[in-house]
Amino acid sequence: MDFSNFLMMHQELGLLAIFLILIVFDIFAGETPVMKWFRPLAVFLLAVHTVAGFFVVEDGTAFGGMYVTNDLTVLMKNILNIGTLVVFLQAGEWLRKEDKGIREGEFYVITAATLFGMYLMISAGNFMLLYIGIETASLPAACLAAYKKHQEKSAEAGAKYILMTAFSSGIMMFGLSYLYGATGTMYFEDMQSLITMTPMTVLGFVFFFAGLAFKISLVPFHMWAPDVYEGSPTPTTAYLSVVSKAAAVFVLMLTLHHVFGGMEKVWYYLMWVITVVTIVVGNLFAIRQNDIKRFFAYSSISQAGYIMLGVLHGSEMGLSATVYFILVYLFSNLAAFGVITSVENRTGRTEIAAYNGLYKTNPKLALVMMLAVFSLAGIPPLGGFFSKFFIFASAAEQGDYILVFIATVNTVISLYYYLRIVKAMFINEPAADMGEVMRTDVYNKASLVLCVAGMLLVGVVSGVYDYIDAIGF
Amino acid sequence: MIPMEHYLIVSSIMFFVGVYGFITRKNLLAVLISIELILNSVEINFSVFNRYLYPEHMEGMFFSLFGIAISAAETAVAIAIIINVYRLANNIDVRHIDKLKH
Numbered sequence: 105m106d107f108s109n110f111l112m113m114h115q116e117l118g119l120l121a122i123f124l125i126l127i128v129f130d131i132f133a134g135e136t137p138v139m140k141w142f143r144p145l146a147v148f149l150l151a152v153h154t155v156a157g158f159f160v161v162e163d164g165t166a167f168g169g170m171y172v173t174n175d176l177t178v179l180m181k182n183i184l185n186i187g188t189l190v191v192f193l194q195a196g197e198w199l200r201k202e203d204k205g206i207r208e209g210e211f212y213v214i215t216a217a218t219l220f221g222m223y224l225m226i227s228a229g230n231f232m233l234l235y236i237g238i239e240t241a242s243l244p245a246a247c248l249a250a251y252k253k254h255q256e257k258s259a260e261a262g263a264k265y266i267l268m269t270a271f272s273s274g275i276m277m278f279g280l281s282y283l284y285g286a287t288g289t290m291y292f293e294d295m296q297s298l299i300t301m302t303p304m305t306v307l308g309f310v311f312f313f314a315g316l317a318f319k320i321s322l323v324p325f326h327m328w329a330p331d332v333y334e335g336s337p338t339p340t341t342a343y344l345s346v347v348s349k350a351a352a353v354f355v356l357m358l359t360l361h362h363v364f365g366g367m368e369k370v371w372y373y374l375m376w377v378i379t380v381v382t383i384v385v386g387n388l389f390a391i392r393q394n395d396i397k398r399f400f401a402y403s404s405i406s407q408a409g410y411i412m413l414g415v416l417h418g419s420e421m422g423l424s425a426t427v428y429f430i431l432v433y434l435f436s437n438l439a440a441f442g443v444i445t446s447v448e449n450r451t452g453r454t455e456i457a458a459y460n461g462l463y464k465t466n467p468k469l470a471l472v473m474m475l476a477v478f479s480l481a482g483i484p485p486l487g488g489f490f491s492k493f494f495i496f497a498s499a500a501e502q503g504d505y506i507l508v509f510i511a512t513v514n515t516v517i518s519l520y521y522y523l524r525i526v527k528a529m530f531i532n533e534p535a536a537d538m539g540e541v542m543r544t545d546v547y548n549k550a551s552l553v554l555c556v557a558g559m560l561l562v563g564v565v566s567g568v569y570d571y572i573d574a575i576g577f
Numbered sequence: 578m579i580p581m582e583h584y585l586i587v588s589s590i591m592f593f594v595g596v597y598g599f600i601t602r603k604n605l606l607a608v609l610i611s612i613e614l615i616l617n618s619v620e621i622n623f624s625v626f627n628r629y630l631y632p633e634h635m636e637g638m639f640f641s642l643f644g645i646a647i648s649a650a651e652t653a654v655a656i657a658i659i660i661n662v663y664r665l666a667n668n669i670d671v672r673h674i675d676k677l678k679h
Contacts, residue, residue: 256665274615281622288631331677
């Protein structure tokens, strides 16, 4: 047998090595003082892996076209790596605080396992590998959602997540079975040339899209998101709302381009409606939330609508704009979740009222939160403005002015509810018990610095967009 | 030989019974069983398409095998989580699992 195929998968192998090192370390050092080295080790290994991902790029396919790697997939994996690294940095403090019945190391191990599944999703050249990747990514994610095993809310979130994810992958597989029946192949390349507009392939595509839309939490399929986001531990919420969503969007983008390119007439109208509904419903429901995690769930639903704006034309510019949007969204949302984690670790509260007067007690945290919500809303000097600008420009380039108009109006609405948090932090008086200054540990500080640098620099340094734009399909 | 359509009718009925059960069932285990119905209907589809339309390759059969293995893993995780829900809430009725609503 020729083993050179495996060399193509060096990113997967690197992650697998990290996974194995961490799991062995956790098993053998779990109860000993050596365990205090676990977290530095996990962060260090993933940081090295992330940086290394930018240097080794090799085009090619392996295993008869099942596995595909090129500049674009490597870029997507690097973005996911950055997100996971930030989650690793933010999770530790909460894990130390949890009662000792929970083994600390498991969180990192399970997260590495889901990331491995996302790698397979992105690199798949065959629907079977895509399906295996999606399941590898979502089964451990359910364990992450149910991680606080002594808390009913967390268990409920885990149950909801695993049932919804199994249901959605069942629907997706049903669509795939029809596509297989119509074309006789599971390979992307062969299917693209064989696919025609028959009722059977349209049905198959719609089911397939519905399954993926559950993972991206687009509107008719979003009902699980607020509940799961609220009940899960905060680092898990950050992971689900950023990394997991980004991977699903990447897969949708790649399959639309590589497989369903000939069916644009079907998916354009389907996604047009879904995009509009997603942006509007996500925004309107976000206004009336009082729990900050639920609030960010709805905000991330409407952000998913903006992401779809770039996906739905399948154009070259839309692709670069989408990848760029996701990069900025990653930094902004994770910065917000970093602040939520530190506040929750100190006060144990997640209502928006808990942020009253945060500027008076913790000016730095309030400042980071302000930058994050401004970036999500799209205020000019920050990355969020540029990412929204590019994504609107990519839709306007195709002459879709009505859609751009609706999205712009909704940006104004979103400013209203994002400013609610800023008002609570800067104008409202702090509650009596909020006097203490919160101190977060050095890891969380590093993650916040990384996110703020990302938000400020990714927009202004135009080289980032050029770098993404140069890669293309 | 039984015509292919008969198999497809059975699998479609199974699929929609599963979807109906997923929406209406009140017990978490019954919801899980409904999901199994959906997954099994998909596996019938793949095997039948492979056997009748494309017998020269084995892709559909392999997909079914992988599907069976993955749905077993899914059930294991789901049941572990449901047991945890039962321990904490003493109940697996979906009407009582509503801590996350406002």
